[in-house]
Amino acid sequence: MQDELLEIVDQNGNVIATAPRCEIHGNPALLHRVVHVLVFNDAGDLLLQKRSMKKDVAPGKWDTSVGGHMSPGEDLITAAMREMEEELGVVPDNTELLYSYIHSNVYESELVNTYSCVHNGPFSFNGDEIDEVRFWRLDDIRNAFGSGSLSDNFEHEIKMYLGSVHKF
DSSP states (O other), X not given: OOOOEEEEEOTTXXXXXXXXXXXXXXXXXXXXXXXXXXXXXXXXXXXXXXXXXXXXXXXXXXXOSEEEEOOTTOOHHHHHHXXXXXXXXXXXXXXXXXXXXXXXXXXXXXXXXXXXXXXXXXXXOOTTTEEEEEEEOHHXXXXXXXXXXXXXXXXXXXXXXXXXXXXX
């Protein structure tokens, strides 16, 4: 199987080059674009996914509802809808762009573009990438913060989200 090609971008999202994922992951100097979708239900609870133990990043950790790499030449909303369908088996019609930010750790650097939507399910998640999905109350997420059960990327994401709409 051929390695996924990703675009290396500058801080403004301008494409600099294209490289295989295996060269980008493990090198935090190479910024690449991803999309996240925060999926809420009508009660305001946030859907989280428990990442498969097979994943190379944050295996077994609770993470953003939906997240994935953008394909070369793909626009943001197309990537968000593709990832929603691939990961949860749904394509919502009420998705909106919330914000963008850079997330960096010792393993990788991502230019994250975060959307939100409301969807109550049912979900048909991809068992190769996800072990479980469930809705969490925001207070339960706050209580889990720093416990090691959430991915570092999601902890960054939820701080961004709560800082934009609520006090963390």
